[in-house]
Amino acid sequence: MTTVEQTLQALRDAGLKITASRRAIIETLAEMNRHVTAAELLEAVQARVPEIGKASVYRTLDVLVRLNVVQACTLGSTSTTYILTTAGHHHHLVCLVCHRTIEIDECLLDEATEAIGRKFGFLVEGHLVEVYGKCPDCMQTSPTQTT
Amino acid sequence: MTTVEQTLQALRDAGLKITASRRAIIETLAEMNRHVTAAELLEAVQARVPEIGKASVYRTLDVLVRLNVVQACTLGSTSTTYILTTAGHHHHLVCLVCHRTIEIDECLLDEATEAIGRKFGFLVEGHLVEVYGKCPDCMQTSPTQTT
DNA sequence: CTTGATGCAAACACTTTGCAACGAC
DNA sequence: GTCGTTGCAAAGTGTTTGCATCAAG
Numbered sequence: 021m022t023t024v025e026q027t028l029q030a031l032r033d034a035g036l037k038i039t040a041s042r043r044a045i046i047e048t049l050a051e052m053n054r055h056v057t058a059a060e061l062l063e064a065v066q067a068r069v070p071e072i073g074k075a076s077v078y079r080t081l082d083v084l085v086r087l088n089v090v091q092a093c094t095l096g097s098t099s100t101t102y103i104l105t106t107a108g109h110h111h112h113l114v115c116l117v118c119h120r121t122i123e124i125d126e127c128l129l130d131e132a133t134e135a136i137g138r139k140f141g142f143l144v145e146g147h148l149v150e151v152y153g154k155c156p157d158c159m160q161t162s163p164t165q166t167t
Numbered sequence: 168m169t170t171v172e173q174t175l176q177a178l179r180d181a182g183l184k185i186t187a188s189r190r191a192i193i194e195t196l197a198e199m200n201r202h203v204t205a206a207e208l209l210e211a212v213q214a215r216v217p218e219i220g221k222a223s224v225y226r227t228l229d230v231l232v233r234l235n236v237v238q239a240c241t242l243g244s245t246s247t248t249y250i251l252t253t254a255g256h257h258h259h260l261v262c263l264v265c266h267r268t269i270e271i272d273e274c275l276l277d278e279a280t281e282a283i284g285r286k287f288g289f290l291v292e293g294h295l296v297e298v299y300g301k302c303p304d305c306m307q308t309s310p311t312q313t314t
Numbered sequence: 315c316t317t318g319a320t321g322c323a324a325a326c327a328c329t330t331t332g333c334a335a336c337g338a339c
Numbered sequence: 340g341t342c343g344t345t346g347c348a349a350a351g352t353g354t355t356t357g358c359a360t361c362a363a364g
Contacts, residue, residue: 151293
């Protein structure tokens with residue numbers, strides 16, 4: 021079963037309708053397979069089906085996030101990014117100077133979150149980790165920088 | 168040296184001016200000593216010095232974040248929150264249902280981030296961890312929820 | 315005195331909502 | 340046929356910016 025089918029199934033399971041727009045949005049998300057902003061996604065979706073509106077993208081993303089098949093993530097700055105959870109789990113190293121982002125495939129705290137969850141009686145469904153720092157390039161360029 | 172003084176000193180060190188507005192903002196932040204949104208901070212600051220405008224709050228927060236004495240954090244949703252880094256390091260458990268947030272004092276990945284940093288040549292200066300899930304109350308209320 | 319900082323309001327960017335029409339089930 | 344969903348545009352948020360004035364250094 022493909023990622024797209026899994027996601028459509030999640031909609032069905034929730035008693036929601038599979039519309040052409042939703043299908044296009046989900047297929048696009050699956051193809052992009054990376055963190056995308058709503059705007060990027062909208063553009064890509066419209067390349068496929070031009071008449072889809074931004075509201076549908078936002079509404080669909082909202083639904084998918086609630087169904088836990090899409091993860092929303094705010095990389096410190098401007099706008100939220102979205103990614104299918106089936107795309108796998110990963111975290112980010114964000115450079116404070118140039119804002120370059122490196123994806124880390126390995127998960128830092130599967131066990132730690134479990135432990136924390138138990139401690140607080142939380143059912144842990146996911147986690148977001150962002151590590152901030154200075155990337156190799158920027159360390160060379162500006163070893164000490166205040167302005 | 169108090170938190171406020173440390174923060175003011177950071178401004179001085181950066182060659183920036185210590186104005187009444189900035190002082191009020193920093194003092195308020197120190198008093199609140201928790202994650203606050205720009206709006207909350209503005210309100211609290213205006214209770215102290217009514218004529219301070221929102222722009223000054225945003226601009227000052229921006230400066231303080233850049234000086235690394237305030238940490239900005241986007242708890243998954245609406246608006247960014249800010250906290251003085253001197254308030255200590257902690258993470259969050261966020262309930263996906265009721266959006267209640269629990270602060271976790273213990274750090275989950277001091278060592279892990281170090282290792283990651285070395286691996287990618289990153290100078291790690293901080294990290295943000297948000298664990299999502301369902302809080303005890305919401306687990307009882309809605310064991311399975313799709314709508 | 316110089317230059318950064320301020321307050322105000324207008325401008326912005328991103329997201330949400332109202333509504334009539336549409337289409338999945 | 341019902342009711343969830345759509346696209347559009349307008350309305351909301353939260354944040355940033357332009358500008359003349361002000362005050363820290």
